[in-house]
Amino acid sequence: MTETSTTTPRAGRREWLGLAVIALACVLYVMDLTVLHLAVPAISADLQPTSTEMLWIIDVYGFMVAGSLITMGSLGDRIGRRRLLLIGAAAFGITSVLAAFSTSPEMLIATRALLGLSGATLAPSTLSLIRSMFHDPRQRSTAIGIWITSFSVGAAVGPVIGGVVLEYFWWGAVFLINVPVMVALLVLGPRLLPEYRDPDAGRADLPSAVLSLVAMLALVYGLKRVAEDGVTATALVAALAGLGLGAVFVRRQRRLADPLIDLSLFRIPAFSAALARYGIGVFVVFGGFLFIPQYLQLVLGMSPLEAGLWTLPWALSFVVGSNVTPILARRIDPAWLMGGGLVVAALGFGVLLGVDAGSGLALIVLSSIGFSLGMSPAFTLTNDLIMGSAPPERAGAAAGVSETAAELGGALGIAVLGSIGVAAYRRGVDEALPAALSPDDAHAAEGTLGGALDVAAGLPAATGDALVVAAEAAFTTGLHLGAATAAVTSLALAGFVLVRGPVGVIEEDPESEPVDQPVTSAD
Known part of the structure; x- marks a missing residue:
């Protein structure tokens, strides 16, 4: 032992x-x-x-x-x-x-x-x-x-x-x-x-707390608006304001004797690298989460409950992968385990490229199982490394930063992959819009697949069917592009992990353990 x-x-x-x-x-x-x-x-x-x-x-x-x-x-x-x-x-x-x-x-x-x-x-x-x-x-x-x-x-x-x-x-x-x-x-x-x-610990700095809240609200709001409406002035101003306030927040932390966030955490190489992997991993996963539920409901015609049930395979795959990872990490070098998992995730996203507008449930299930199992080692090992590399007295702050990285990764995934999907969808639908369509109906059909289906229901049968076919094909093209982006990013992240060398479970220094002891019940 x-x-x-x-x-x-x-x-x-x-x-x-x-x-x-x-x-x-x-x-x-x-x-x-x-x-x-x-x-x-x-x-x-x-x-x-x-x-x-x-x-x-x-x-x-x-x-x-x-x-x-x-x-x-x-x-x-x-x-x-x-x-x-x-x-x-x-x-x-x-x-x-x-x-x-x-x-x-x-x-x-x-x-x-x-x-x-x-x-x-x-x-x-x-x-x-x-x-x-x-x-x-x-x-x-x-x-x-x-x-x-x-x-x-x-x-x-x-x-x-x-x-x-x-x-x-x-x-x-x-x-x-x-x-x-x-x-x-x-x-x-x-x-x-x-x-x-x-x-x-000293007193919490209220201005820093307000700055971090407003900065994140503005940035996430701007990214979400980009995903829904494209790059508009409102979205751009909100995102830039969030970044600017974030910069003010960081400068304030450097000046404070007792900052809200100890920036020295980011000077720990293992912490910073794991944080980057975690945020990028969440970004990648949104390649599946963003498109698949819409595909199940709008293209395959499932009810929300049916679509929810068909998301169970990827959730169960995350459950299996997250619990098997610690066992495998004792036998396989963590860098190879994480890198190999990311390659499997890339292959899972690649399976989505075979989905078409008329069918694809089996491929959807296979893909979701693949990228969920593949991403599990990355999520488990990076969180383990983040918590293990942070000083025990800063574990709460490290956890907050970790989850913030995940939130930003998710918001960025929605914005980037969603924008790619929307651009592909609009380009495909524009070519199939009937000339006699009213401006309001044309705008609705160009906006979302759901809008196109609603507009098509009010058109003559032949015209409406043609619009549905074009809209479903355009949405599927957007799904393909989002999946391809996620696959390429997964492969790039796998290369980064393997180049950086061993990652994963932190072997603690026993001398540091007494620092992290529970306080008495009186506290």
């Missing part, structure tokens, strides 16, 4: 039960990103929001999560990671009830924003608690694999559970699902989870 394994404390039954509790919280955190999409028709009929209000109802949760992660990760290091998690769980439960019984679009937007703010406490708190609970590198790798699994499960079951709930209850019930789990977290958390905070 190695020196590390004999001197590093190993987690026991309490730690693994605690992991189960925080994994369940993470499932709900991700579910809230997706579950509301199925409730849009019911919300529209009940609250009658404008189109702009509906966009904010859907998007504001993700915006607030993205903008608050850095602050919440750093705050957990200061006030206690368990304490922040429990505060966030209580707030999440209360705001879920308020959201469920919203009586106006404005109230629902406000409660969704508060849900995002409280939800932002969950990911960095839970990941940094894993750093405190699992000191043994092998156990920590397994725990992080389970943590990542919880996100995959949440993404998978969100649409399914949402569909079932909406089948029997009103739209507000999708929020009430959160309450029992958060109550369980509040009851079990103090018994199963350790407390840890940085004993030398």
